[in-house]
Amino acid sequence: MTVKEQIKELSESFSGHVPSNAPLATHLKNLVHLNQEAAEGFRKAASLMESDQDELLFKTYADQRERFASVLKAFEEQERTEGDSSHDIPAIVRVAEDFAASAHRVWMSLVASVTKSKLQSMLKECMRGDETIIESYDAAVSASNSRSEVHNRLTSQRADIKAVHETLSRLTREATDKN
Numbered sequence: 243m244t245v246k247e248q249i250k251e252l253s254e255s256f257s258g259h260v261p262s263n264a265p266l267a268t269h270l271k272n273l274v275h276l277n278q279e280a281a282e283g284f285r286k287a288a289s290l291m292e293s294d295q296d297e298l299l300f301k302t303y304a305d306q307r308e309r310f311a312s313v314l315k316a317f318e319e320q321e322r323t324e325g326d327s328s329h330d331i332p333a334i335v336r337v338a339e340d341f342a343a344s345a346h347r348v349w350m351s352l353v354a355s356v357t358k359s360k361l362q363s364m365l366k367e368c369m370r371g372d373e374t375i376i377e378s379y380d381a382a383v384s385a386s387n388s389r390s391e392v393h394n395r396l397t398s399q400r401a402d403i404k405a406v407h408e409t410l411s412r413l414t415r416e417a418t419d420k421n
Contacts, residue, residue, distance in 0.1 A: 260381060266392065269382035270318035273396075276375045277311035280304075283371050287364040296361050299413075303368070303406055310399050317392050362417035365410045372407040376400060 260272045281304045288300035379400035386393040 260378070262381065262384070264385070265321070266382070266385045266387075267318055267321035269378070269385045270314050270321060270392075273375070273378055273382055274311045274314045274318055276378055277307045277314065280371055280375055281307040281311065284368060287368055290360050290364060292360065300364070300368070306402065306406070310402075313395060314399075317395065321392070359417055359420075362414060365414040365417065369407060369410045369414065372403055372410065376403055376407065379403065 260269050284300045284304035284307065288297045288304065291297040291300065379396060383393065383396045383400065386396055
């Protein structure tokens with residue numbers, strides 16, 4: 243791989259994208275990580291809610307993302323034993339992603355403390371995270387080459403996340419109308 247290709251790959255990784263030519267195991271590993279980060283984000287949002295109902299909503303989505311990560315982890319381990327791990331995401335990229343996710347959770351706390359509607363602000367922040375993860379699912383689905391079990395699971399999880407995103411969008415509109 244040329245230096246130019248390595249720089250391009252590293253740049254794609256920093257932007258939250260796994261290189262398109264990466265093996266399926268790398269896409270799955272990325273989705274495991276993103277789902278774990280999403281679960282933490284939803285838990286953070288839940289902790290900022292004043293209503294038990296709103297808290298339960300975010301905890302439900304956090305639990306969903308933990309389940310998704312667990313299932314994908316098993317597929318990732320299976321793929322890794324069968325394939326090549328030469329496209330692993332560089333450690334520096336993971337550190338940067340972890341920092342960014344932590345910073346986002348701090349941002350969520352700050353936004354919640356200064357906005358009129360904590361619910362509305364947390365819905366918007368969670369929607370931003372879901373937009374990123376949906377793009378990563380799209381890439382993983384493409385990399386799965388219609389492998390029946392993995393492809394079907396990725397497609398199903400993506401649809402579930404898209405439905406959550408639509409629900410968050412609807413709730414955001416409703417919260418806006420109330421204010």
